[in-house]
Amino acid sequence: MSTAAVLTEERNLLPVEDEWEEFLQGRYKEGKTEEEFRVYDAEANPGVAEFYRLNHEFQTHDYVLGKEKQYFGLTRGEKSIWEAAEFLNTLVDDSDPDTDLTQMEHLLQTSEAIRRDGHPRWMVATGFVHDLGKCLCLYGEPQWGVVGDTFPTGCAYSDKVVFPEYFKANPDINHPVYSTKYGIYEPNCGLDKVHMSFGHDGYIYEAMKNYLPMEALYMLRYHSFYAWHRHGAYDYLCNEQDRAMLPAVLKFNPYDLYSKGHTKPDMKELKPYYDDLFAEFFPAKLAW
Ligand SMILES: [Fe+2]
Ligand SMILES: [Fe+2]
Numbered sequence: 001m002s003t004a005a006v007l008t009e010e011r012n013l014l015p016v017e018d019e020w021e022e023f024l025q026g027r028y029k030e031g032k033t034e035e036e037f038r039v040y041d042a043e044a045n046p047g048v049a050e051f052y053r054l055n056h057e058f059q060t061h062d063y064v065l066g067k068e069k070q071y072f073g074l075t076r077g078e079k080s081i082w083e084a085a086e087f088l089n090t091l092v093d094d095s096d097p098d099t100d101l102t103q104m105e106h107l108l109q110t111s112e113a114i115r116r117d118g119h120p121r122w123m124v125a126t127g128f129v130h131d132l133g134k135c136l137c138l139y140g141e142p143q144w145g146v147v148g149d150t151f152p153t154g155c156a157y158s159d160k161v162v163f164p165e166y167f168k169a170n171p172d173i174n175h176p177v178y179s180t181k182y183g184i185y186e187p188n189c190g191l192d193k194v195h196m197s198f199g200h201d202g203y204i205y206e207a208m209k210n211y212l213p214m215e216a217l218y219m220l221r222y223h224s225f226y227a228w229h230r231h232g233a234y235d236y237l238c239n240e241q242d243r244a245m246l247p248a249v250l251k252f253n254p255y256d257l258y259s260k261g262h263t264k265p266d267m268k269e270l271k272p273y274y275d276d277l278f279a280e281f282f283p284a285k286l287a288w
Contacts, residue, residue: 020147023048025257027162028230049163055144056166059197061153061178067145067198072206074287076139081129081278084288088135101264107131108265111274113255125281126216127255128274129208130223133200135288145198150224152194152234155183160233162226181236190239191222199224207288211281215248222249223256 023045043049079087088103101109111127136146149162156179157167172178185194196202205221212220227233229249 019045019047020051021257024226028226028257051144051148052163053166053169054142055148055197056157056161056163057169058144059151059153060170060172061175061184061195063145064153064195064198067141068195068202071136071139071203074207076288078285079288080285081132081282082274083285084132084135085128087138088132091134091137103131103134104267105264108267108270109259110255112265112270113259121277121280122213122216123219123252125277126212126219126252128277129204130220130252130256131200131204133202133204133207136200136203146200148199148224149226150197150199150201150222151227152183152185152237153197154178154195155185155237156181158227158233160227160231185237187236188239189237191228191237191242194237196221196225201225207286211283211286215245218242218245218249219252223252225249229253 085104085107091103107128107130110130111124114127115124134146137143151157151161153172154177157164157170157173161167167173177183201221201224205217208220209217222229228235228238229246230253235243
């Protein structure tokens with residue numbers, strides 16, 4: 001994965017995404033020593049490092065407010081869940097089509113792993129929809145504005161966010177308010193009030209917020225907020241509800257990280273189950 005490939009505005013945006021997911025799996029490998037943890041640095045992962053350099057520089061609070069305005073009104077037409085998944089599936093990684101999973105396969109592997117473990121049907125549905133927000137790439141958003149770890153903006157960046165050194169290039173670190181611990185927020189105001197860096201998590205939350213239970217919405221909205229759910233950062237912005245929902249976010253995370261399996265899901269066999277599942281939770285068409 002070359003740096004140049006990260007920087008081009010191609011529609012095919014997945015090579016770095018795959019590298020990012022491998023990076024995440026490595027970063028959060030169970031039972032890893034501190035020494036192994038540090039192997040996941042810029043030198044070992046130049047593509048991922050370059051991705052975060054851009055992400056941390058450009059995800060300013062003003063950028064986030066602009067993107068929220070652009071997308072959170074869900075004005076990009078109506079689609080069924082299947083149509084949204086098929087649309088996302090047009091985002092393909094042609095670097096290695098034989099071994100890489102399609103977007104649809106990642107969704108199905110995540111939801112099928114949740115189903116196999118006997119979790120409630122709403123969580124299976126959550127597994128299926130969790131990355132549908134990556135269609136932002138197809139709307140022309142740069143990769144650094146769609147995937148990767150998320151973090152609060154409008155207040156000081158935590159050093160628990162991956163590659164914190166890259167925030168040095170973000171103008172908000174010199175802002176009189178945004179650079180302070182609480183920034184524009186009140187202590188323990190609750191994450192719902194916090195403007196997270198923009199990406200597929202926030203967008204899918206907006207699309208799903210009327211249809212799934214609160215646990216599911218936390219799983220969707222904060223699945224890339226590793227600084228909070230894996231490293232305990234930003235507790236001072238959290239309220240009791242956020243703390244009560246943290247276990248749900250943690251329960252979901254392994255299915256996202258480690259469900260990449262060896263067998264490709266059989267769409268034809270699975271379709272009837274998912275038709276019923278989607279009919280249970282979602283209208284025939286929903287706004288995106
Ligand atoms: Fe995701
Ligand atoms: Fe995912």
